[in-house]
Amino acid sequence: MTRKLTRRTMLAATAAAGAGSFVTSVQAAPPAEKVTPELIEAAKKEGKLSWYTSVDLPLAEKVAKAFEGKYPGVSLRVERSGAERNFQRIAQERAAKITNCDVVNSSDAAHLIVWKREGMLAAYVPEDVARDFPDIHKDADGMFASWRVTVCPMGYNTKLVKAEDAPKSYAQLVDPKWSGKIVKAHPGYSGTIMTSTQQQSRDLGWEWFEKLSKLKVMQVQSAIEPPKKVAAGERALMADGTEYGVVEMKKNGDPIEIIYPTEGCPLITGPSGVMVNAPNPNAARLFYSWCMSAEGQQLNVDVGALRSAHRQVKDRSDMVKFSEVKTMREDAAAVADKADEIKARYVKLFRV
């Protein structure tokens, strides 16, 4: 029968194999690489690459255009879907020995751990990552680094809810008075939500989700969609969603405001890496280097309202300073271990 990949069995297998296994790399990261004229030339010869990401589509396409503008002759194809959907697709494609993906980005950091353990990522450290990324935001073996950092707050429609009435905490959100007024994204689709569900279930307990599930929650897929539903007035509150989505909509004059819950906001890092079997290895390395550079990272912040781990990148004036946001603790390894269980429990509660 076909080969079954589950994160749990994979972890077990890796642990059993122990040190010395070819999948568990023990070597340190390779030396930092500069963007050389030879790399640019080789990338242009390939002419194209595909980038699997789960970041908001218009932002992804802006990143692509900026990259293509910087390196004419290399066209970047964006494959945007939910992180969990991409994870499934990459597994499916791999089982069928298809290599479509050059650079991968996921809002579920656990995915990178799994791919690394499966030997699917190339070790490649752009000089910006070596120089300007703190250790917690890069893999010790140089296989991935945090391309984006964000939080997963709550939010409300300012026309439908007064600021003083808006819930301040997750505890207040599950008040029955909000029944039928909440929109929420899905951990089976969105990596952001998978990550936040793990943190919330650890810190707030599954009882909190049980209460929430009784409030006739509107279930959407992507973490990008709750802000859209709230801004359109379709629902008054979002239980989760992307901070950067809300900030960008606020900037456009939409009636939406962020709530950073008092219990702390789930912290979401979205690492990127180069696939070891990338069909366009040079273009992949060029794009990876560029999107991790100060220029690429500043673009994320300026046009995308993302946060950055890059030391030289400046915060935006219209956003709360990142250091002032109370966050929950991210634990990608736990997500890698428990994802299937989290999904199953979630589906039991929310029925979809």
Place this chain on the structure above:
Amino acid sequence: MTLRRPDLSQPLMLLVAALLVLMIVLPMGWLVVYSFSDKAGNPTLENFVRLFTDPDFLDPLITTLIIAFSTSAACCVVAAPLGWLVARTDMPLARTFRVLVMASLVTPPFVGAIAWEMLAAPNSGLLNQLWRAVTGAPSDEALFDIYTLTGLIFTIACYTFPYVFILVANSLDRMPGELEDASSMLGAGTWTTARRITIPLAMPTLLAGALIAFLQALNTFGSPAILAIPAGFHTLTTKIWSLFEFPPKVELAAASSLPLLVLTIVLLRVQLLVLGRRGYAVLGGKYGAPRLIRLGKWRIPVATAAMLVLSLPLFLPYAALLNTAFSPVSSQLVTPATFTLRNFYFTFTELSSTMPALKNTLILAALSATLGGLLALLISYIVARQAIRGWKVLGFLATAPLAIPGIVLGVGLFLAYTRPPLTLYGTIWILLIAFITIELPAAYQQFRSAFHAVHPELEEAGRMLGATRLRTLWDITGPLLRASVVATWCFVFVGVIRELSAAVILFTSETKVVAVLIFDLKESGDVGAIAVLSLTIVAITTVVIVIASRLSIGRDAVRLRTIAGG
């Protein structure tokens, strides 16, 4: 018609049979094997036990049946009177009405569902906003809520009722007027005649229509995926699809597919019986045209009401799509001040998937139409001429896909072609196989009736008047077939562009089609691009149909065959 049998026919037969095995028998075989296997590949009944005891599977099964029954009933209640009005009364705009029903049939159902979300989402929906503005109702009250079981049934019915309508209207068109004349000569009034003659005669067709509507609703994927999941429930098709989430549970997906398959086969048998009965009613020589009932002062109100019904699948959704396409915010009506081409600019210049997806879609549609048409032509020729032993089996296999819901075929093909020796997953070929298989029955029936139509009188007349067989073929059979070829080609082309349920299981990033791209965009709520892409594919479809009807007499044929595609 003595063909030189021995040299060509055997290899031809083998080739066609091998193709049909690859397309139908192999995927369905794997489906059955998987449904009786556990993860490790050992035989088990566990999947079915779970399917019929676990509420996670039982609830979707029951929901799906509720949807299918309600949709079927709703379609009949709406379509039967409309079909009668158009075919049997002097209602104004009857022709226009028929064309518009065709237009609603061309609309991909998932596009319709997205449009209805824009119209009737409880808070941001345009109709609900309008209602609140008019009545002054508070902000959290809604007239319609599309995210409900009722809302979903309504949306599915919107894009299913045309099938029933066309069946009923066509059947009433063909119904002998003499029977009704006899009734009125015997002293029955207009309404008595309708009640005692017309309705009983139309009843079998209506039942067949009810079955087609039932099957459509049973096997539909797009509308439930868009409306049921936000509402917090699954149908069987969305459940099957969700089983492909990581970690994929293909055994359960296969097992969940079997009830759909079995139910569809059973219902198709029933339909055959029902339609078989209808045959007696219209058997016989040539009849006069049916008499039209005069509506008198009711003409205008009735026509208005009919058009109002069409606003549900057609006018309102397209208005919503156009509004979204040209508006910065889909929940607000576009004004000259807010009018923007931003969505078009984004879709066609920034969105990097648009062009590859359009290219894939058009290539696949054209290839499916051409190759699928050829295959259907070949099979129907073999069957019509009974040229080869085993022609009955070919005929059966060519109609068999009718019984395979799109999503089930998708699962079957996925199981069959993600493994050696034929690893087709990830290529455009697996989608091609899926699309040809889905469209084959309709194409085959189209050609079969074409061969039938040519055979008895016309060819012989040509021969009696002294033309050679070749000359007869060239002058009589050829032109009639050409019309069918064009009609079939268009029908398959349109069908492929609309197809989502098999594609959503089989695509990879390199083989994405527009329907899947729209579905992807839906999940992140990029409605502007969705509206633009939807309008684009509907425009392409319309152009193809218009060219087709210019090219040939094929319009009626397309109309007829859409039913067979049910």
